[in-house]
Amino acid sequence: MQQTTRLSFSQKHPFLFGLMLILVAVALFWGAMATLRFFIGDNDLISTQRVGVINVQGMLLDTTPYVEFAETLRHDDNVRGVLVRVNSPGGAVAPSQELYNAIRRLAAVKPVVVSMGAAAASGGYYISAPATLIVANPATLTGSIGVKMELGNVQELMSRLGVQHISLTSGELKNAGSPFQAMTPHEREYLQSIVMDMYEQFIQAVAEGRDLPLEDVRKVADGRALTGRQAQQAGLVDVLGDRYVAMDELLTLCNATSPLPVQEGPEEERTLLQEIFMSVLPQELTSRMDGSQYRFFF
Secondary structure (H helix, E strand, C coil), X not given: XXXXXXXXXXXXXXXXXXXXXXXXXXXXXHHHHHHHHHHHHHHHHHCCCEEEEEEEECCECCCHHHHHHHXXXXXXXXEEEEEEEEEECCEEHHHHHHHHHHHHHHHCCCCEEEEEEEEEECHHHHCCCCCCEEEECCCCEEECCCCEECCCCCHHHHHHCCCCCCCCXXXXXXCCCCCCCCXXXXXXXXXXXXXXXXXXHHHHHHHHHHXXXXXXXXXXXXXXXEEHHHHHHCCCCCEECCHHHHHHHHHHHCCCCCCCCEEEECCCCCCHHHHHHHHHCCHHHHCCCCCCCCCEEC
């Protein structure tokens, strides 16, 4: 009687077996790399004197990752100083204030140098003000100190379409700025007072951060954008130069005689689709994505 040969899984399914081997090999490789990075790379970085780099990019709508990374660097005694690289046209008011406060706390315990890229305007300048030193390219667009609020109104369109809007409120100002009704003088005065209060907070923050008289800040705080060179003349920027100049300035403030290892962050988590979305939409529209009725932004 002939004995039947039993085939193994690899013989029955060579393709699946080969695929499984590849997946296991990849998993082992990445596991080994992560272990090596932990015991050699990251562990070495943790115990090394170094400088931190905070990369602030795009609209300031959610500054939580920047704030958290700044706090990490602030509490790390091995971080001698921090470079804040700013490429931002501005953003929402409160998130800009949160990052301003984080950088102010950081600058209170170690040198902080801001390096301005293509733009560090409005909220981008706001977060830069408390740094130990500000470095900008001669053609960097910065300044733009001010606050604005934009509201649409579709009352006439609704009337032409024969659509009536009814709103019940608990107070006369609860519906101020509604796009479905004309703004009354009282509502305009009320909303303007909010804008001006935020504006006063802005110039106060700049005056304190730059150690400038309030009146000197007011002279250039009419919303105008400035080049880096103009900003230096106005006392808003200290040194003209690129990122490498800023790093040299930081190392000098840290009393470092040679370059130090760099710890950069925070890690960027936006997808490619989000990057395209944020770059295509205008500043005004991307500043409104919090869904609030009132849209105040720097």
